Amino acid sequence: MSLLELKNVYKIYGDLHALDDVSLKVEKGEWVSIMGPSGSGKSTMMNIIGCMDKPSLGQVLLDGMDISKESDKSLTNIRRDKIGLIFQQFHLVNYLTAVENVMVSQYYHSMPDEKEALEALERVGLADRAKHLPSQLSGGEQQRVCIARALINHPEIILADEPTGNLDEANENIVIELFRQLHNEGTTLIVVTHDPEVAEVAQRTIVLDHGKLVREDINENFEAQNSSAAKPAENKKTEEKKAEKTEEKKASKSTGKKKKK
Numbered sequence: 068m069s070l071l072e073l074k075n076v077y078k079i080y081g082d083l084h085a086l087d088d089v090s091l092k093v094e095k096g097e098w099v100s101i102m103g104p105s106g107s108g109k110s111t112m113m114n115i116i117g118c119m120d121k122p123s124l125g126q127v128l129l130d131g132m133d134i135s136k137e138s139d140k141s142l143t144n145i146r147r148d149k150i151g152l153i154f155q156q157f158h159l160v161n162y163l164t165a166v167e168n169v170m171v172s173q174y175y176h177s178m179p180d181e182k183e184a185l186e187a188l189e190r191v192g193l194a195d196r197a198k199h200l201p202s203q204l205s206g207g208e209q210q211r212v213c214i215a216r217a218l219i220n221h222p223e224i225i226l227a228d229e230p231t232g233n234l235d236e237a238n239e240n241i242v243i244e245l246f247r248q249l250h251n252e253g254t255t256l257i258v259v260t261h262d263p264e265v266a267e268v269a270q271r272t273i274v275l276d277h278g279k280l281v282r283e284d285i286n287e288n289f290e291a292q293n294s295s296a297a298k299p300a301e302n303k304k305t306e307e308k309k310a311e312k313t314e315e316k317k318a319s320k321s322t323g324k325k326k327k328k
């Protein structure tokens with residue numbers, strides 16, 4: 068069974084078909100890019116996959132469950148438990164600092180943990196901006212706070228809508244490297260992008276046009292790009308450290324040390 072399956076999905080606004088008979092399967096652990104011109108339906112599709120909107124027609128199966136038929140409350144739970152969202156608009160809370168914005172997402176799991184939130188900010192290169200408000204951060208920095216917030220609950224699926232739209236090349240590379248690590252940890256990634264360089268690092272790219280899925284390209288070089296030989300030694304070290312940390316965290320969680328409630 069695929070982790071995600073869209074079956075003949077339509078989203079219709081008046082006489083506009085924002086999605087027009089889209090069928091798609093995504094397997095667990097896959098890394099998929101979504102491209103297409105402005106207005107082609109990319110965000111509409113992400114909103115539906117992310118349980119923020121429902122299709123007009125068709126089925127959306129997540130882990131075999133038809134989410135197009137679930138109640139709003141149940142969709143909120145599915146989103147909280149399985150999905151990490153990185154939006155095209157940032158949706159940061161203006162009066163909370165960067166680290167507090169990251170902790171908001173932990174709050175819904177009733178486990179606010181400032182240390183873990185700070186680690187997530189460090190992972191996106193923002194340790195020194197933790198106490199800044201969104202209005203005191205650049206667009207690229209705000210984007211990275213969103214990414215930290217999406218990572219915090221270790222979601223099964225990360226949905227990212229233009230995650231590098233506001234970033235310069237150095238920051239774009241930080242985000243791509245983060246995605247690579249998440250992929251290696253088994254996270255399923257679905258990434259909307261206009262940037263061919265961001266799209267090309269995925270295993271598969273699908274292209275939307277006027278709401279229709281018009282093309283699908285498989286990245287034949289994916290394994291080579293991601294083999295350890297292709298990676299700089301430093302990244303390997305970071306990953307080893309990360310793996311150790313995850314183990315530590317698992318151990319402390321199972322002993323209940325971190326639960327504050």
Ligand SMILES: Nc1ncnc2c1ncn2[C@@H]1O[C@H](COP(=O)(O)OP(=O)(O)OP(=O)(O)O)[C@@H](O)[C@H]1O
Nearest residue numbers: 080083085103104105106107108109110111112155
């Ligand atoms: N709530 C709505 N009511 C009416 N039309 C809508 C609504 N939401 C989206 N649309 C239309 O649906 C189409 C697809 O929009 P969508 O936001 O999915 O495009 P997109 O591919 O994400 O574009 P972009 O690259 O500019 O973000 C557009 O023509 C848009 O105007």
Ligand SMILES: [Mg+2]
Nearest residue numbers: 109110111155
């Ligand atoms: Mg969009």
